[in-house]
Amino acid sequence: MYTLGEDSISGIKIAEEIFQEEKSEWKIAHRESFIDELFKWIGECTKSSDKQLMKDDLFMLVKWEDEYIFSSISTNDYINSEDSRFNEVCKELLELNKKPELKLMEIKIKVLVEYNENVIKPQEVLDMTYICFRKENGGPNLISTNEVEVTDYLSESFKKITK
Numbered sequence: 001m002y003t004l005g006e007d008s009i010s011g012i013k014i015a016e017e018i019f020q021e022e023k024s025e026w027k028i029a030h031r032e033s034f035i036d037e038l039f040k041w042i043g044e045c046t047k048s049s050d051k052q053l054m055k056d057d058l059f060m061l062v063k064w065e066d067e068y069i070f071s072s073i074s075t076n077d078y079i080n081s082e083d084s085r086f087n088e089v090c091k092e093l094l095e096l097n098k099k100p101e102l103k104l105m106e107i108k109i110k111v112l113v114e115y116n117e118n119v120i121k122p123q124e125v126l127d128m129t130y131i132c133f134r135k136e137n138g139g140p141n142l143i144s145t146n147e148v149e150v151t152d153y154l155s156e157s158f159k160k161i162t163k
Helices: 016-020 031-044 048-063 086-097 102-116 122-136 145-162
Strands: 026-030 068-072
Touching: 016 086, 026 031, 026 086, 031 048, 031 068
Parallel strands: none
Antiparallel strands: 026 068
């Protein structure tokens, strides 16, 4: 059984980008804070049908005991630890949270080194590959004007190999 925290599942912190980039239908919400928000929304709502939906949600959420719940990003659907979908959503978010597998990186680097070893020295390929993958995976942009050419060259080489 999983447990939810403010930004974690069973103590494993979920990367903010998963929620910010809406990679999942679900986000973690503090139930009591969400209830407070519902009160505000109900007060501001002018459409009676929407207001009734929010009231129904409010009455349901007040009965729940979980400190943290899942809230849908596109509908007024919620999941608590008693819901049959709870474990499935936890697994999905934990899977999305996994960092790129190092083995795949090792394979990419090996292919780049072997493909480019006759053009430039293997150590230079490794150095440029490291920079290339940092840029590709959203790392800090450490690339100077001279390095971009080599990085682009390695990227193009890899594209040709993988086709």
